[in-house]
Amino acid sequence: xxxxxxxxxxxxxxxxxxxxxxxxxxxxxxxxxxxxxxxxxxxxxxxxxxxxxxxxxxxxxxxxxxxxxxxxxxxxxxxxxxxxxxxxxxxxxxxxxxxxxxxxxxxxxxxxxxxxxxxxxxxxxxxxxxxxxxxxxxxxxxxxxxxxxxxxxxxxxxxxxxxxxxxxx
Amino acid sequence: xxxxxxxxxxxxxxxxxxxxxxxxxxxxxxxxxxxxxxxxxxxxxxxxxxxxxxxxxxxxxxxxxxxxxxxxxxxxxxxxxxxxxxxxxxxxxxxxxxxxxxxxxxxxxxxxxxxxxxxxxxxxxxxxxxxxxxxxxxxxxxxxxxxxxxxxxxxxxxxxxxxxxxxxxxxxxxxxxxxxxxxxxxxxxxxxxxxxxxxxxxxxxxxxxxxxxxxxxxxxxxxxxxxxxxxxxxxxxxxxxxxxxxxxxxxxxxxxxxxxxxxxxxxxxxxxxxxxxxxxxxxxxxxxxxxxxxxxxxxxxxxxxxxxxxxxxxxxxxxxxxxxxxxxxxxxxxxxxxxxxxxxxxxxxxxxxxxxxxxxxxxxxxxxxxxxxxxxxxxxxxx
Numbered sequence: 001x002x003x004x005x006x007x008x009x010x011x012x013x014x015x016x017x018x019x020x021x022x023x024x025x026x027x028x029x030x031x032x033x034x035x036x037x038x039x040x041x042x043x044x045x046x047x048x049x050x051x052x053x054x055x056x057x058x059x060x061x062x063x064x065x066x067x068x069x070x071x072x073x074x075x076x077x078x079x080x081x082x083x084x085x086x087x088x089x090x091x092x093x094x095x096x097x098x099x100x101x102x103x104x105x106x107x108x109x110x111x112x113x114x115x116x117x118x119x120x121x122x123x124x125x126x127x128x129x130x131x132x133x134x135x136x137x138x139x140x141x142x143x144x145x146x147x148x149x150x151x152x153x154x155x156x157x158x159x160x161x162x163x164x165x166x167x168x169x
Numbered sequence: 170x171x172x173x174x175x176x177x178x179x180x181x182x183x184x185x186x187x188x189x190x191x192x193x194x195x196x197x198x199x200x201x202x203x204x205x206x207x208x209x210x211x212x213x214x215x216x217x218x219x220x221x222x223x224x225x226x227x228x229x230x231x232x233x234x235x236x237x238x239x240x241x242x243x244x245x246x247x248x249x250x251x252x253x254x255x256x257x258x259x260x261x262x263x264x265x266x267x268x269x270x271x272x273x274x275x276x277x278x279x280x281x282x283x284x285x286x287x288x289x290x291x292x293x294x295x296x297x298x299x300x301x302x303x304x305x306x307x308x309x310x311x312x313x314x315x316x317x318x319x320x321x322x323x324x325x326x327x328x329x330x331x332x333x334x335x336x337x338x339x340x341x342x343x344x345x346x347x348x349x350x351x352x353x354x355x356x357x358x359x360x361x362x363x364x365x366x367x368x369x370x371x372x373x374x375x376x377x378x379x380x381x382x383x384x385x386x387x388x389x390x391x392x393x394x395x396x397x398x399x400x401x402x403x404x405x406x407x408x409x410x411x412x413x414x415x416x417x418x419x420x421x422x423x424x425x426x427x428x429x430x431x432x433x434x435x436x437x438x439x440x441x442x443x444x445x446x447x448x449x450x451x452x453x454x455x456x457x458x459x460x461x462x463x464x465x466x467x468x469x470x471x472x473x474x475x476x477x478x479x480x481x482x483x484x485x486x487x488x489x490x491x492x493x494x495x496x497x498x499x500x501x502x503x504x505x506x507x508x509x510x511x512x513x514x515x516x517x518x519x520x521x522x523x524x525x526x527x528x529x530x531x532x533x534x535x536x537x538x539x540x541x542x543x544x545x546x547x548x549x550x551x552x
Contacts, residue, residue, distance in 0.1 A: 006372065010392075011367045011392070012510070012511055013367065013368050013506070013511035013512075014367050014368070015346060015368070015370040016368055016511070017340075017365075017368040017369050017370075017502070018344070018345070018346055018368075018369050018370035020345065022343040022344075022345075022369075040263075042263065043261050043262050043263055043266070044261060045261070045262075045275065046193075046195065046259050046261060046275055047193065047194055047195070047241070049192050049193040050192070055278055055279075055295075056278075056279060056291075057279060058278065058279055058280050060281040061278070063278075064278040065274065065275045065276055065278045065285070065294075066193075066275040067193050067195075067196075067257070067259075067275065067276055067285070067307040067308065068276070068277070068278045068279075068285070068294055068295060068296075069285070069294045069295030069296030069297065070192065070295065071222070071224070071225055071226065071295050071296065071297040072222040072223070072224045072225055072291070072295070074222075078222075082220065085220075090280055090281060090282055090472065093473070096219045096471075096473045099219035099220045099292075100219050100442060102220070103216060103220065103221055103222070106177075107176070107177035107178070107180075107223060109223065110176050110177060110223035110224070111176075121176065121180075121182075122182075123180060125182065125528060126176055126180040126181060126182045126528050127179055127180060127528065127532065128181075128528040128529040128530070128531055128533070129532070130529055131529035131530075131532040131538055132532060132536075132538070134539075135533065135538035135539040136536065
């Protein structure tokens, strides 16, 4: 409490929200005068959004929430993996690890989709390389040189003559 | 319309996507005038959040103009300028009734641990986000708030997440007058947490990070002490030493899954993904707080597990408080603070980038190029 004697006048707003009642649950929960928290599905649920795309829902709830996003429904191989993942609860690695695998598979599917649509993905642009060229040119050139050296070494190693050396006797 | 399109880890681009539709009677369609890239978007960008699907549009910090409303929307009208809290909340479920608007039970079918969040993977509801020209906004009677006349839209857009999250970090910390507060992370949320700690009467505020220009910024902005952990043998010992070998009263984790500082955490959490992000900041927070102190967590982690010294939590009798910010609950107070000049959020904005250059903006923010603190994306349809 010694610090209270200090002068904080140079800090705009010092102490204006200080609240000695702040304990581990206050004021994060509003009690609304009730002694106990509401229990279970006792609220008037909002109108249900029509389920017109495939929505995977957690095993830890009995239903689909009243609203939900419809951005990218599951599809392809990644979709199959996601459907498998949702057989497990959020408490299981069987849920989360397949979802991470599905995300990686989905990246490959995205590239294939681009080609199917006649589009070659510009991966350098997607990585924002023009910002590197503008603000981190030295780092970008270092990366390019290291990449070139590694690529040259790999190509040289793979293309070396594997036939036994003929020795002159 | 144009929208950011996620293509895989560290790959995003701008694409043409269909104009969003009203899907529910309480929906609105908002024309985005500004949207930010959040530090937590980087967890998605780096591919660390499970169920982040290719083709998704990120963005949970945005303001805009109401273009269209559903049949049951009564509290907004077409043309209203609104700021939209990042969490999607019904206002009716038992959690919303308690003010836990970050924990709504009617906005995310895919996971029960988190409510719906705009543009934050299918684990957070599968909603497209605001890094686009237009966005669908559910529960428009409850979430969106009309921007007070005269408020700078740059301030308004930071009231959707950064300011409430930083403020709630300090609020959850239960700061008492005179307390010593250590904030891990000098990103936008950490900066705001440091600033807001004073509002709760902190006696001393210390920020720890590894990026010098951000430390310099927070040193002047909060104002506070700021130290680079790269120059320390052990940040925990450093904090003990500068707190009379007792530890801080409060430690705030404002970093989350992208933390640097521990090779073990970085390899297992960020590279191999065998834990839900690198928990270095949380580890340091638990070990730096005094016995009986409070650790407040607003840094975002994935949904699986993390390596943290839970034994020390027990042995030190630490209180841990954590949540996604309850934006709607905090907005009235925070709008007052901005209008009264107590808080100046827009000072955090360092980069204004056309939406079309979203890939560059992610790279600049992710790699901290050009002294970036907070980038804002500006759609060409803003006016």
